[in-house]
Each structure stands twice: as C-alpha cells, then as structure tokens.
Amino acid sequence: MKSKNKVWILIFILTLTIGVFSFTKEKSVFAGETGKSISRKVLNESKISNTLYDKNDDNLGESYYRSDRVVQAAKIIMGFLVPVVILFTGFSAKLSNFSKSIGKNLFLSIGIYGIVYNLIDSLANLPLTYYAGYIQSHVFGFSHQSFNTWIRNYSINLLLNFVGIFLFLWIPYKLMKKSPKKWWIYTGIAIIPITLFMYLAQPVIIDPLFNKFKPLGNETIERSLVELTEKANIKDCTILQIDKSRDTSMINAYMTGIGKAKRIVLWDTAINKLNLRELSFVMAHEIGHYVLGHIKKLIFIQIIITFIVLYIISKVAPSIIKRYRGKFKFNKISNVASYPLAIIIINFCLLFIVPSANAYSCYMERQADTFAIEITRDNEAAVSAFHKLSKGGVVVPKPDIFYKMWKYDHPPIKERIDFFKIYKPWEEGRSLKYDKYIINPK
Numbered sequence: 001m002k003s004k005n006k007v008w009i010l011i012f013i014l015t016l017t018i019g020v021f022s023f024t025k026e027k028s029v030f031a032g033e034t035g036k037s038i039s040r041k042v043l044n045e046s047k048i049s050n051t052l053y054d055k056n057d058d059n060l061g062e063s064y065y066r067s068d069r070v071v072q073a074a075k076i077i078m079g080f081l082v083p084v085v086i087l088f089t090g091f092s093a094k095l096s097n098f099s100k101s102i103g104k105n106l107f108l109s110i111g112i113y114g115i116v117y118n119l120i121d122s123l124a125n126l127p128l129t130y131y132a133g134y135i136q137s138h139v140f141g142f143s144h145q146s147f148n149t150w151i152r153n154y155s156i157n158l159l160l161n162f163v164g165i166f167l168f169l170w171i172p173y174k175l176m177k178k179s180p181k182k183w184w185i186y187t188g189i190a191i192i193p194i195t196l197f198m199y200l201a202q203p204v205i206i207d208p209l210f211n212k213f214k215p216l217g218n219e220t221i222e223r224s225l226v227e228l229t230e231k232a233n234i235k236d237c238t239i240l241q242i243d244k245s246r247d248t249s250m251i252n253a254y255m256t257g258i259g260k261a262k263r264i265v266l267w268d269t270a271i272n273k274l275n276l277r278e279l280s281f282v283m284a285h286e287i288g289h290y291v292l293g294h295i296k297k298l299i300f301i302q303i304i305i306t307f308i309v310l311y312i313i314s315k316v317a318p319s320i321i322k323r324y325r326g327k328f329k330f331n332k333i334s335n336v337a338s339y340p341l342a343i344i345i346i347n348f349c350l351l352f353i354v355p356s357a358n359a360y361s362c363y364m365e366r367q368a369d370t371f372a373i374e375i376t377r378d379n380e381a382a383v384s385a386f387h388k389l390s391k392g393g394v395v396v397p398k399p400d401i402f403y404k405m406w407k408y409d410h411p412p413i414k415e416r417i418d419f420f421k422i423y424k425p426w427e428e429g430r431s432l433k434y435d436k437y438i439i440n441p442k
C-alpha cells in the first residue's frame with residue numbers, strides 16, 4: 001500500500017477519537033444494557049458492559065479487576081486469533097470453495113460460508129463467553145441467572161446472528177463484484193435502512209425474545225411518570241417494566257427505539273427497590289436521553305462510522321490479499337474467503353472506536369444526569385437512588401487508563417453522586433442548561 005494511503009487511514013482512525021459511540025448500547029442509567037443491531041453484527045463488535053458497582057470492599061474490587069482484565073484481553077486476542085488462523089491456514093479459501101459447491105447462487109453460497117464461519121468462531125469463543133457471561137457474573141454476585149436461562153439466551157443470540165449473516169452478508173460481496181471501486185459507498189448506503197429497521201425492530205421484536213415486558217401495573221407510579229414525560233413535552237412514549245429480577249438483583253432502566261417504537265423500560269428490580277421520588281429521577285435521566293436526541297445522534301454516528309470502516313476495508317484489504325495470496329489461497333476481496341480479513345480490520349478499528357465511543361457515552365450520561373436534576377430538582381432522591389443502584393456490586397479501586405478507556409461507558413458512580421449533591425443552579429440564581437426542554441420549569 002502506498003504510504004500516502006496509510007497516512008490517510010491513520011488520520012481517519014484518529015478522527016474517530018474525537019468522539020464516537022458504541023454500536024450497541026441503548027442509553028441506560030447505569031450499565032450498558034447490550035442491544036443488538038445489524039450494523040453491530042456487520043461490524044462484529046464485542047459486547048461491553050460495565051457492571052461495576054460501588055461496594056466498600058477493595059479486595060473484591062481488586063480481584064474482579066484482575067479477573068476482568070484477563071477476560072477483556074482474552075476477548076481482544078480471540079477477536080484477532082480466530083480470523084487470523086482461519087485466513088492464514090487457507091481454511092477460509094477451502095470453506096469458500098465448499099460453500100460455492102453446495103450453494104447454487106451467490107446468496108446461498110455466501111450465506112452458507114457466513115453461518116459456518118460464525119459457528120466456528122462461536123465455538124472457539126464459547127469457553128470465554130461462558131466464563132465472562134456466566135461464571136464471572138455469578139462469582140462476583142452480579143447475577144443469579146439460571147444456567148438454563150443463560151444457555152437459552154446464548155442460543156437465541158447465536159440464531160439471530162446466523163439470520164443476520166445469512167440475510168445480509170451477500171450484499172457487500174455482490175456490490176464488490178459489480179463495482180470494485182465504489183462498493184464501500186453502496187454497502188454503506190444499503191446498511192442505512194437496515195440500521196433504521198433494526199432500531200425499530202429491537203424493542204418490539206428482538207428484546208421480547210429475551211425478557212417479558214409488561215405495563216407498570218401501579219397507577220400511582222404510572223401517573224407520576226406520565227406527568228414527568230408531559231413536563232418534558234414527550235408524547236406517546238410507552239413505559240414498561242421488564243422481568244429482570246429472575247436474573248439479577250441489580251437496578252437499571254433504559255430507553256430504546258425510535259419513532260412510535262420508542263419506550264422507556266424500567267427493570268422490575270428498580271420498581272421494587274426504589275421509592276417514587278427515586279424512580280422519577282431514574283425516569284428523568286432516561287427522558288433526558290430522549291429529549292436531548294441521544295438515540296438519533298447515536299444512529300447518525302453509527303452510520304458515519306460504518307462508512308469509515310468500510311472505506312478502510314476497501315483500501316487496506318486488497319493490498320493485504322495481494323501480499324499474502326500464497327497463504328490465503330485466494331486473490332480477490334470479492335471472494336467471500338476475505339470475510340475473516342474484514343473481521344480483523346474491523347476489530348482493529350474497534351480498538352480505537354470503543355474508547356472514543358465510551359468517552360462520548362460518558363459525555364451523554366453527564367448530559368442526561370444534568371437534565372434529570374433540572375427537571376426534578378430532587379438532588380436528595382438522585383443521591384439515594386444512586387446509592388441503591390450501587391448496592392450489590394464491586395468497584396475497582398484503581399483501574400488503569402486502558403481499562404477505563406475500554407470499559408467505562410458511564411462515569412464512575414461516585415463521581416455522579418458527587419455531582420448530584422452539589423448541582424443546584426436554581427438556588428444560585430444561575431440559568432438551567434436545559435430549561436428549553438422543560439415545560440414550566442419552577
């Protein structure tokens with residue numbers, strides 16, 4: 001590759017650090033409730049959730065930190081190791097030939113390749129996924145989910161992945177054949193409606209596969225929360241509860257969906273453990289994400305990043321294939337055998353995207369916190385709600401900078417509580433930051 005190209009790609013990657021976001025996360029009060037979007041699947045982002053809660057137990061925090069650092073490093077290494085092995089052993093080319101021999105057309109043969117590749121990748125990662133998703137969260141008390149539920153959710157995720165791969169992986173390869181130079185632009189354009197559809201489908205089709213959703217079922221709470229949405233001038237927002245108490249005792253809430261599918265979801269643990277004032281504050285934070293347009297901004301940034309990553313693949317992959325074609329046993333990016341190479345490039349980009357995304361996410365969390373205080377003016381409820389939120393988990397006493405950048409998509413809970421204690425602009429005669437979003441601020 002020309003060194004000029006390398007410089008451009010480096011500049012592109014660096015611009016990502018200005019502030020980008022995660023492909024996966026709905027905005028939630030505390031820990032990122034991992035969502036699923038097709039773009040994330042296309043971009044193969046690993047799940048990241050910062051389930052770090054305060055507890056005055058440094059030993060527990062320290063041992064969680066030691067365990068989780070290994071887990072995170074292992075996830076990153078596996079993200080490269082599996083595709084590298086499949087690519088450099090020539091297995092990818094063999095799999096491509098095999099799928100061509102049984103798939104009668106491009107759609108079928110690429111679908112078969114994608115499913116077999118993902119099956120191998122999932123099996124190779126199964127021990128790590130099991131440790132990170134089940135063992136670790138039980139050992140440190142984040143979860144009491146039954147093994148049956150875990151395996152059920154894992155299987156549903158796997159199936160959704162297969163469906164996504166089967167339905168969409170053929171698109172870039174078809175476009176590469178048709179337009180070897182501009183396929184990345186067309187692919188990016190094709191991904192836009194898919195992304196929008198996924199944001200619409202997520203709350204109404206996908207989420208209910210994992211949990212049961214139902215109305216709040218308490219008139220007093222419901223009336224009070226609806227009043228809050230009206231105060232923020234939001235109409236037609238569905239408020240639901242989700243049955244998380246069977247899996248965890250932690251408290252959380254999140255906002256998801258766009259248009260008519262938008263909804264605020266409170267974990268039933270929050271309804272059981274928080275009083276009405278605390279619950280209103282949690283709701284206000286979620287409303288903050290909505291009125292400040294965070295979901296729309298995330299979708300927009302997601303689309304931009306998709307284009308950038310596709311561009312990088314289109315520039316970098318052909319020269320790597322040219323250089324290693326002897327080992328890869330194929331010589332064109334338009335051969336689906338190049339899929340592991342695309343995964344490697346995507347995972348490399350994610351090393352830069354995830355920290356930037358987390359920084360931007362923290363910024364949005366601070367905005368939603370500010371809005372929540374301004375609309376409720378209930379600093380006391382904010383502090384007590386977050387004390388309750390912090391129960392039952394661990395806090396890492398001294399995380400290093402890389403761990404923080406990689407994992408923290410929400411500001412540390414202590415920092416947020418400190419902010420809630422002091423932020424009272426109305427008492428100091430200062431104007432509110434978000435009063436234009438609030439009907440009749442006091």
Ligand SMILES: [Zn+2]
Nearest residue numbers: 027028029368
């Ligand atoms: Zn939030």
